[in-house]
Amino acid sequence: MAGEIRRWDPFHEIYTLRRAIDRFLEEAFARPSLLLGGPSEWPAVDIYETKDEVVVKAAVPGIRPEDLEVTVSGNTVTLRGEFREEQEAREGSWLRQERRYGSFTRSFVLPVEVVPDKASAEYEHGVLTLRLPKAETVKARAIQVKVK
Numbered sequence: 001m002a003g004e005i006r007r008w009d010p011f012h013e014i015y016t017l018r019r020a021i022d023r024f025l026e027e028a029f030a031r032p033s034l035l036l037g038g039p040s041e042w043p044a045v046d047i048y049e050t051k052d053e054v055v056v057k058a059a060v061p062g063i064r065p066e067d068l069e070v071t072v073s074g075n076t077v078t079l080r081g082e083f084r085e086e087q088e089a090r091e092g093s094w095l096r097q098e099r100r101y102g103s104f105t106r107s108f109v110l111p112v113e114v115v116p117d118k119a120s121a122e123y124e125h126g127v128l129t130l131r132l133p134k135a136e137t138v139k140a141r142a143i144q145v146k147v148k
Contacts, residue, residue: 042104043060043081043104043106043128044058044059045058045106047110049112053114053131054131054134056077056108056130056132058127058128058130059127060081060123060128061127062083063081063082063083063126065123067081067082067083067084068080068123068128070128070130074113075112075113076108076110077107078105078106078107078108079104079105079107080103080105081103082102083099112134112135113134114134114135115134
């Protein structure tokens, strides 16, 4: 309403400022690269497990399969790769250049032991899919109860 008089509440101002600072700090700790300006966790991955295997899907669009390296040691998976800059003949200067170039390394500790010798890797449409069979010692087994 026009002409309405509202009482000033200094605590409301402080509460609003506190919420803004809390949001900023949550973002800074959840994604510190945004605050520090460094690269974020890359490549982005999805990791899930079935009863027999752990599956890792990594988004690596634009990278050639021969430029990817996957190693498994114990229950740690390491992805390494390199984006090579395209050498194209062009005239003029850049207006914007956001595609990344260079090498990357990212490691994950899996929650279970896997069998590296039986692992497989496929690359399709910019997504690397790793299938890592679980070690026999971590697979759940049904034990039949005998009646005497």
